[in-house]
Amino acid sequence: MDSPLFSPLEIRSLHLKNRLVMSPMQQYVSPEGLVGAWHLVHLGSRAVGGVGLVITEATAVSPEGRNTLFDTGLWNEAQVAAWQPVVQFVQAQGAKIAVQLWHAGGKGSHAHPAAGFHYIAPAEGGWITKSASAVSLDPHQTSQALTVAEIQALVGDFREAAIRAVQAGFDAIELHAGHGYLFHQFYSELTNHRSDEYGGSFDNRIRLLVETVQAIRAVIPDVMPLLVRLSAVDFSDEPQAWHLADSVRLAAVLQQHGVDVVTASAGGFGAPDRSKVVPLYQVPYAEKIRAATGVLTGAVGLITTPEQANTIIASGQADLVVLARELLRDPYFPLRAAAALHTKTPVPVPYTRAF
Ligand SMILES: Cc1cc2nc3c(=O)[nH]c(=O)nc-3n(C[C@H](O)[C@H](O)[C@H](O)COP(=O)(O)O)c2cc1C
Structure with missing residues (x-):
């Protein structure tokens, strides 16, 4: 029997064998931004476990784009060479791999989470962070x-x-x-107080993201998919907060500029009301963006069972199911999900006697 969760998906020329995606998860093990044995095993295991698409952790485009001194990077040739074996191993398992590029903006220059995740000043090896406006996203510093x-x-x-x-x-x-992070610092009026062409109106606040999409589309092959992860809402009652209607509008613009998939996450400035953080709580954001714009969407957040994942695809709420912590608990979730849904999926040859 086939299940919607294990149906293939073509995005431009990319063939995904199923709809299960490994969500980006920072590991904080990469001094100098270099990946190594940890990433080969960490990302490789989820490919062995059967996801269709692996997305790397947030990977900085410059040293000042990092959140901590231990984030992965893609700002030099040594980092390209370090990524290559990881990319090749994931692909050899029949999975595809995307890199998540970012800039932390005013949330940069932090210590390792195990060391307290506090702001590190320039004198201690950190840097002065920059953002849309001079805002304090950390109690101990103000960005320029x-x-x-x-x-x-x-x-x-x-x-x-x-x-x-x-x-x-x-x-x-x-x-x-x-x-x-940086793009969100620009599109949300909570943190963007500029009065030039990058602040004020909706079009001005999304300009940095749109210009970046245009710049990337101009240099990558036409056949290569481009995805964007948004915070669909600010968890805030402030009148300037970003709302789902803004995300729908932004997704439509991004689609016009060649973005193929929008993954709908949420928050980033302050914590949500804990009582609302329940299984599947962010799925309606992906559903609304997909229904209103027709762009492919990824649903993420507290999705933990094969049945939940399959229903999201079957009911047309999203095109991809993006899993983070459940894949940390069980890298073989896709193989287990296929069994639970009575669906055949390729099993790595050395593991066939277990399935
Ligand atoms: C350890 C950890 C690191 C994360 N790092 C990133 C990241 O680098 N980029 C990102 O977009 N989201 C990051 N997230 C958020 C997850 O991708 C995901 O959106 C969130 O955990 C909700 O999904 P879940 O309920 O399946 O865990 C991280 C989450 C965790 C648990």
């Missing part, structure tokens, strides 16, 4: 507002990182435009 020249240089950093992603062999690129 980026100049227009600096914004244009940033777009260039994303363009160069996208070129390196192609060199490294990645199948697709995802832009991290949610969770209170």
Whole structure:
């Protein structure tokens, strides 16, 4: 029997064998931005476990784009060479792999989470963070507002990182435009108080993201998918907060500029009301964006069972099911889900006697 969760999907020329996606998850094990044995095993295990698409953790386009000193990067050739064996191993398992590119903006320059995740000043090896405006996203520091020249240089950093992603062999690129990081700092009025062409109106606040999408599309192959992760809503009652209607409008613009998939996450400035954080709570965001724009969507957040995942695809709420913590608990979730849904899926040859 076939189940919708294990139906293939074509995105441009990319063939995904099923709808299960490994969500980006920062590991904080990469001094100098270099991946190594940890990433080979960590990402490779989920490919062995049967996901259709692996998305790497948020990978910085410049040293100042990092959230911590231990984030992965794609700002130099050594990092390209380090990614290559990881990319090749994942692909050899029949999975595809996208790199999630980001810039942490005003949330940058932090210590390792195990060391307290506090802001690190320049004298201690950190840097002065820059954002849309001079805002405090950390109680111990205030970011500086980026100049227009600096914004244009940033777009260039994303363009160069996208070129390196192609060199490294990645199948697709995802832009991290949610969770209170740089793009989100620009599109939400909670943090964007500019009065130039990058602030004020909706079109101005999304300009950085749109210009980055255009710059990346111009340098990657036409056949290569481009994904964007948004925070569909700010968890805030402030009148300036970003709402689902804004995300629908943004998704339509991104689609016009060649974005293929929008993954609908949420939040980034402050915590949500815990009582609302229930299984599947973010799925309606993906559903609304998909219904209103026709763009392919990814649903993410507290999806933990094969039945939930299958229903999301079967009911047309989203095109992809993006799993984070459940895949940390069980890298073989896709193989288990296929069995639970009475569906055949390829099993790695050395493991066939177990299935
Ligand atoms: C350890 C960890 C690291 C994360 N790092 C990232 C990241 O690099 N980029 C990102 O977009 N989301 C990141 N997230 C958020 C997840 O991708 C996901 O959206 C969130 O955990 C909700 O999905 P879940 O309920 O399946 O865990 C991270 C989550 C975890 C648990």
